[in-house]
Amino acid sequence: MTETVEKLSCQELVELVTDYLEDALSPEEKARFEAHIEPCEGCRTYLHQIKTTIELVGRVTPEDLTPDAEATLLGAFRNWHSR
């Protein structure tokens, strides 16, 4: 088998994970990425962990307003409406 392009290292691959998931790699880069990861257990685990991270971040509840801040805003709203 002839190698026309240089292979990715694991250290390089981890820096491309977001581009890969965002579909921002060129077709050649994507092929290189997939050729590396298919037999590489460490990188497959890494990609899986990043996907798990994204999913878990999605379960974090966004911060709520403090009751004080909310009261201030609603007060401002009532003032605004009765202007």
Add this chain to the structure above:
Amino acid sequence: MAFMSPQSLALGTRYSRGVEHALQLEEMQLVEALRHGDERAFEELIRMYQAGLLRVAQIYVSSRPVAEEVVQETWLAVLNGIDRFEGRSSLKTWIFRILANRAKTRAEREGRTIPFSALRNPEGVPEPAVDADRFQDPEHPRFPGQWASPPTDWPEERLLGEETLQLIAAAIETLPPAQRAVITLRDVQGWSAEEVRNALELTETNQRVLLHRARSKVRRALEEYLSESQ
């Protein structure tokens, strides 16, 4: 009038284009309700955007209390400007533009310029996703840049605990402000890349660099947490 529930927006859901269109329609209903003084509409809007606004304000200004002030001012500006909102951009983009302008003005008054470089040139300072010592040397004769200490599978049962989510929230909290804003909008609030680029006036590349760094660091925090105390 039917509003979307706050939950449906809070779960990091990614919407298809069709759903996004429906959301835009819903947005115009919100605008109309607001113009008619419907307090629930205002509360809905606050619930949808408050967390994101705060994160974005913190990119520009120095402290959390100042960021909170800027967000408050933004809401008042939204109310005062809502009659002039024409729907040429999405309501979301419009609100975040108001915020960014106010936050920038405030930052200038504070004499701060640093945060802008975090948005415009995040690659200026390299930050590896994974520590270099986890890999073989890039010049290694046989295994250059290969995992020396590869990641191992995470225990599924611990991942789902409330403690894990708290750890993630804490990890996001410690990120540099621009990274924190991007991961909050993308992965907590479920915005698209384009929406984040519009709200923060970022290039495609810079949006991805910030997201990449943020996600990499949260993964790292999870890895540390899950490998201790087992």
